[in-house]
Amino acid sequence: MTEEELMLQQLFDEDKLTDKQKKIIVAAIETFSEKGYAASSTSEIAKKAGVAEGTIFRHYKTKKELLVSIVAPLMTKFIAPLVVKDFNKVLDREFETVEDFLKATIENRRDLLIRMLPVVKIMFQEIPFQPELREQFFELVVENIFDRVEKVIVGYQEKGQLIDMPPKSIARLTITNILGFLISRYVLFPHLDWDDELEIERTIQFIMHGVGKKN
């Protein structure tokens, strides 16, 4: 079983999928990620999947339904657990400092995040144009995850490790920097020389201490 199929298992294993269905999903992810949703034709996806074009429409009523069926599980089954799981550890005081928590979270999940990147890329590419996705993203990420993130932040604030800024702003700024690193690293400038460990360290340092020199 290839690495990619493993990733798909985590995402789509719940329902029993036939071989052809899996191949369609793999081909769709690859095509959408490379060319964008609108520029990808169902005939090309079918060809890449080694499947008749009609087979796609047996399982997905429309092309958009294929897109949603790929991106939606990412939001409900991947992002939420990704964040929430380690948050419980934080709430259990397994991490003394925010740095440790951030480092553990990013380091632990980095390989997984890299592997999910094609789908993540599709997600952020299409959110501005697909109201269905935007709504789902908003409900899950903003209202659901931000609530939990806020609690963690408040916890660290009470421990005196975080400044008194509103938790929503802290969450926005922190997530921005993690995503900003990933997008710079793997989407915009993947061909530059990157010392990943070091740059993650710097990103965490930046989140915690900024770039201003303390006096």
Place this chain on the structure above:
Amino acid sequence: MTEEELMLQQLFDEDKLTDKQKKIIVAAIETFSEKGYAASSTSEIAKKAGVAEGTIFRHYKTKKELLVSIVAPLMTKFIAPLVVKDFNKVLDREFETVEDFLKATIENRRDLLIRMLPVVKIMFQEIPFQPELREQFFELVVENIFDRVEKVIVGYQEKGQLIDMPPKSIARLTITNILGFLISRYVLFPHLDWDDELEIERTIQFIMHGVGKKN
């Protein structure tokens, strides 16, 4: 003539454009920004511009040339001056602190950036898929602007106002946060309540001092 009108003129008025040409550009920006490049049809753009479809292809050989002719000037004539202009002030010691410089830059240009946002949105949407744009973006922004940004950063480092992190990383992190704010504010969650002044203040505070509490 205001600074902004000058900018827009520099963007699209350099060559004498007919009324219809201007209408095509405006309609194209609006359509590309709303639906994405691939999902926008030339017939729709023509209709929105009040122009025959053939008129588009009289001035732009292909649809892609229309895209490039919109985005390319933004990179060569807008982004560079936007950044560079105030940098000269910094180099002239007009701003004593990094905070003042960041605040002045963001505040001064915010309205302009908001108005340019449709084009900026198109730019970042299409960079992953258009090698031509990516190459141009890389050459201009990374090699050209980053070089200048580095000098400014080094200057502030020598004044003891910035930590000893490599200038490239500082630049990446700073730009990430400014763009992250704009994308959150105007692309992902424009419908949320935002106190812009306050959130810009927080973003600057974050860039300078992070979220860790000093002891």
Place this chain on the structure above:
DNA sequence: CTCTGAAATGAGTGATTACTCACTCCGATT
């Protein structure tokens, strides 16, 4: 006014699009 060349037109092109449907295939059930 006429002449001229660029600007603009819109019907028309073949290719491609998302999607349909009558059909075959095949393993499980009775």
Place this chain on the structure above:
DNA sequence: AATCGGAGTGAGTAATCACTCATTTCAGAG
């Protein structure tokens, strides 16, 4: 063996796509 239902097929559909081109419109020069 007969039946059945879902999986898969691929030729076919109307619509739309980017793009072309012969023709018309129009503004300025003589």
